Amino acid sequence: MANLKIKLVKSLNGRLQKHIDTAHSLGLRKIGNETLQPDNEQTRGKIALIGYLLQVTEE
16 A cells, blocks of 8 residues: 655644644644655545645655
């Protein structure tokens, strides 16, 4: 199964609390944080919600 490399490229300051919570659930707290997540429906849904804050590449 493929993994997704997700990087937070924009600040969470001033964002909706739901979007901040979604970023935290992915393990992203500061600009520049990166995480590897499985490529599944749950991860894709989170990316769809806060994709404007992220940079996503396939591993």
